[in-house]
Amino acid sequence: MAEYNKPTTEKEFEENFAQKKPLMNTTEAFYESSRCLFCYDAPCMNACPTEIDVPLFIKQINTGNTTGAAKTIFESNWLGNACGKVCPTSELCEGACVYDGQDVPVIQIGRLQNFATDQAIKSGTPLFSPGADNGKKVAIIGAGPAGIACACELRTMGYTVDIYEAKDKPSGLTVYGVAPYKITNKEVLDEMDYLQKQLQFNIHYNSNISTSEQLKELEEKYDALFLGVGLGATATLNMPGEDKTNVVGAVEFIEELRMKQHKVAVPESVIIIGGGNTAVDAASESARMGAENVYLAYRRSKQEMGAYGFEYQLAKYAGVKGLFNVSPLEIVGEEKVSGVKFIRTQNKDGRLAQIEGSEFVVACDMVIKATGQAKQGSFLSLIDGLEIDGRKRIMVNSENHQTTNPKYFAGGDAVNGGAEVVNGAAEGKLAANGIDLWLNA
Amino acid sequence: MPDLSINFAGIKSPNPFWLASAPPTNSGYQVMKAFEAGWGGAVWxxxxxxxxxxxxxxxxxxxxxxxxxxxxxxxLITDRPLSDNLKEIEEVKKYFPDHAIIASLMVETKAEWEQIIRDVENAGADGIELNFGCPHGMCERGMGSAVGQEPEVLQTIVGWVMETAKIPVITKLTPNISHIVDPGLAAVRGGSNAISLINTIKSIVGIDLDTYAPYPVVDGKGTNGGYCGPAVKPIALEMVKELAQHPEIQSTPISGIGGIETWRDAVEFMLLGASSVQVCTAVMHYGFGIVREMESGLIDFMNQKGYETIYDFVGKALPNVTEWKHLNLKHKVVAKIDATKCIGCELCYIACDDGAHQAIRLSEVGGSRIPEIIDENCVGCNLCSLVCPVEECITMEQRDDGTEQVTWHEKTLANTIPTTFDDDRAGGKGHFVPKVTDALKK
Known part of the structure; x- marks a missing residue:
């Protein structure tokens, strides 16, 4: 039997994807916040890409000023609630907590953060208001974390903001791409709604910007543009058999899972190809959807995986089995996938080499490719003078996030190549201030 | 196994741990339960x-x-009928003849004192404690702290009691007075066999921010209460010391009260001269069971130090408690940070820079969060070692060689004290202080 039964109802789905960081109750938040040392020049704050004043908001929680705590958080990070839940906190703020130096459990900063922001969102407490209309307009392409953060920041300064979003929901990968046990759809969308109600930016859904004509029109209509376009679909493997039925991309698989939840049918045996966080997420999710055999196949060693160790541990607990030093050669099967043919690899003088004659086939009913997302190269080439680097990332001035086409600013995955929600939130905010400085220069 | 038993002004008890007169000693049921749990005595x-x-x-x-x-x-004092209390005292004494029951008393007239003393003696009480301390309610009726604050009245009433009492009498003092020696002396001069202190401190513990009334709120209003618990221990220790060092009082046994919760607290009171200790708040918080920790800790302490009875160390710290003017001005300590233990919270840095003497700098090594002590600026105030959250990470190291000894008192006698601020002998002269404008650079 698999670790998990196949979920057939919404309730069962939620049970299988129980929140890894559940909300704290008041007592837990009180005791946890009591432990904070209120470090000077706090390492947790410095480890946060958005530099949230963590000791301050924890002290505010401890003294019963939860509203003040929520304001401290949102002032630095417009996606404060989502980040509390989805950030790899053990690598960021919590990883920097000085308690670690004495083997004392570190402060659960992410959960304390959610304790405050969740109350503000649920009660609808207004903390921010738009600035007086300054007569200037900014278009934002993409309603992901970077775009939303940029929009919120610009609205506080009095800009009119229109966001153009290809899909029908805001927050980008926060709702479409994060593992469901990190945050629920409702939590993501409630925060978006909370922000939009206070700051009144416009979002045009199902409005894919993909042509030069559209860009020209936006350039004429707006004083500045922000590109928060993220990355594209899962990259192809260029491997025989990739076109067979039940060979899917990880990003697409996770999106379908988040949108359709228990209605998604995951077969008995699944092979995930890749070694990054998305691969581990997809593997973990397949197992939680009741798949009996879930293999995470990575061409290098376990130590070389890009995924965080704690994410892989979580996947292992869910029943995922790792296959390391195996490189896929071919996806086999008739019309539908029936397995993957691998060859074993080894590290030879620092280079990955295939071991001749070591081919073998692992049977499966589904293959999930998690070998990175394609970049938005063709779209970006439509913008005059926009330079991209060798890895097809938009090049920006790191101080103000202005691109080589001065009217365009950019942030998020399209700039950093694919990072956390918090990085998008930080960059969107930086860009908004860059836009403001540039337009008022 | 050390002998924990005491003979406190004639009141015998298997150990020095007594329950103070308070809600935990409201009934025979509670006192029996406490004796079962290990308490040596109870003040009813x-x-x-x-x-x-x-x-x-x-x-x-x-x-x-x-x-x-x-x-x-x-x-207030007990609201249960006197006859019920007397009957229960008698019953508990039957079960626990070797444990101490002290009856706390508070009445007004001489006749009332005489009557109630006879009543509790007949019930079998081992001693009497005169409640001259209660700072709320009863004092408004001329009793409790109203007596404790008037040494002459106190001495008179103690005199009345001593005329009648056949069992030992302890006078319990209020700390709500500027000089504790005055009522202490009055108690001794009135003939009291022993003294206990402190009773509670007049207090308001907080204000309800919605009803604008002090806690505890009684139908929208409140009144001052009596303050106790761990927070009052330092005040109590000082007052016990004041009496224990006084030549006319020092031979009178003292029962120490005030924020005692652990064996350490109890030992501290004893080192300052108390030969029994009374506990209330800790029991109200955790129940009678805490006495097991107190007893085992005391035994361990005595074993480690080689003491056979508590009288081997009662008052042992008194010779070291002196006046400021007798402290050695040549003694010099400087903070030292153990880099292997430092967790980089930088609380020592900010505490010293904002709250003390600007004698700690942040590390200049990139990435290091281990602050550095600026030896020449450190006045040895201890603040950094007190805020440091890691045990034994910041210690105070002695820098003088211990050979020199000069006190303010000696300087005064020798006529070498500084008399003006510009005097080169003035302490603060030459101490490092950053430039005023350096504040703006941070």
């Missing part, structure tokens, strides 16, 4: 005149997640 909740109590009686000072770091109450 004050018997006296008829009272009516209010509903909502206790307030608390919480420090972060520590409940009841301080505690106050507006409860």
């Amino acid at each position: 909740k004050t018997l006296g005149v008829p009272v009516i109590n209010v509903s909502s009686r206790y307030g608390s000072v919480n420090y972060r997640n520590t409940r009841m770091a301080g505690f106050n109450n507006i409860e």
Whole structure:
């Protein structure tokens, strides 16, 4: 039997994807916040890409000023609630907590953060208001974390903001791409709604910007543009058999899972190809959807995986089995996938080499490719003078996030190549201030 | 196994741990349960005149997640019938003949004192404690702290009691007075066999921010209460010391009271001269069971130090408690940070820079969060070692060689004290202070 039964109802789905960081109750938040040392020049704050004043908001929680705590958080990070839940906190703020130096459990900063922001969102407490209309307009392409953060920041300064979003929901990968046990759809969308109600930016859904004509029109209509376009679909493997039925991309698989939840049918045996966080997420999710055999196949060693160790541990607990030093050669099967043919690899003088004659086939009913997302190269080439680097990332001035086409600013995955929600939130905010400085220069 | 038993002014008890006169000694049931748990004695909740109590009686000072770091109450003396209390005292004594039961008393007239003393003696009480301390309610009726604050009245009443009492008498003092020696002397001069202190401190523990009334709130209003619990221990220790060092009082046994919760607290009181200790708040918080920790800790302490009875160390710290003017001005300590233990919270840095003497700098090594002590600026104030959250990470190292000894008192006698601010002998002269404008650079 698999670790998990196949979920057939919404309730069962939620049970299988129980929140890894559940909300704290008041007592837990009180005791946890009591432990904070209120470090000077706090390492947790410095480890946060958005530099949230963590000791301050924890002290505010401890003294019963939860509203003040929520304001401290949102002032630095417009996606404060989502980040509390989805950030790899053990690598960021919590990883920097000085308690670690004495083997004392570190402060659960992410959960304390959610304790405050969740109350503000649920009660609808207004903390921010738009600035007086300054007569200037900014278009934002993409309603992901970077775009939303940029929009919120610009609205506080009095800009009119229109966001153009290809899909029908805001927050980008926060709702479409994060593992469901990190945050629920409702939590993501409630925060978006909370922000939009206070700051009144416009979002045009199902409005894919993909042509030069559209860009020209936006350039004429707006004083500045922000590109928060993220990355594209899962990259192809260029491997025989990739076109067979039940060979899917990880990003697409996770999106379908988040949108359709228990209605998604995951077969008995699944092979995930890749070694990054998305691969581990997809593997973990397949197992939680009741798949009996879930293999995470990575061409290098376990130590070389890009995924965080704690994410892989979580996947292992869910029943995922790792296959390391195996490189896929071919996806086999008739019309539908029936397995993957691998060859074993080894590290030879620092280079990955295939071991001749070591081919073998692992049977499966589904293959999930998690070998990175394609970049938005063709779209970006439509913008005059926009330079991209060798890895097809938009090049920006790191101080103000202005691109080589001065009217365009950019942030998020399209700039950093694919990072956390918090990085998008930080960059969107930086860009908004860059836009403001540039337009008022 | 050391002998924990005491003979306190003639009151014998298997150990020095007594329950103070308070809610935990309100009934025979509670006192029996306490003796079963290991307490050596109990001072019965004050018997006296008829009272009516209010509903909502206790307030608390919480420090972060520590409940009841301080505690106050507006409860009066016992509201149970005197005859019930006397009957229960008698019954408990039957079960626990070797444990100490002390009857706390508070009445007004000489005739009332004589009557109630006879009553408790007949019930079998081992001693009497005169409640001259209660700072709320009863004092408004001329009893409790109203007596404790008037040494002459106190001495008169102690005199009345001593005329009648056949069992040892302890006089319990209020700390709500500027000089504790005055009532202490009055008690001794009145003939009291022993003294106990402190009773609670007049207090308001907090204000309800919605009803604008002090805690505990009684139908929208409140009154001052009596403050106790761990927060009052330093005040109590000082007052015990004042009496224990006084030539005319020092031979009178002292029962120490005030914030005692652990064996360490108890030993500290004993080192300053108390030969029994009384506990209330800690029991109200955790129940009678805490005495097991106190007893085992005391035994361990005595074993480690080689003491056979508590009288081997009662008062042992007194010679070292002196006046400021007798402290050695040549003694010099400087803070030292153990880099292997430092966790980089930088609290020592900011505490010193903002709150003390600017003698700690942040590390200039990139990436290091281990602050550095600026030896020449350190005045040895201890603040950094007190704020440091890691045990034994910041220690104070002695820098003088211990050979020199000069006190303010000696300097005064030798006529070498500084007399003006510009005097080169003035202490602050030459101490490092950053430039005023350096503040703006940070």
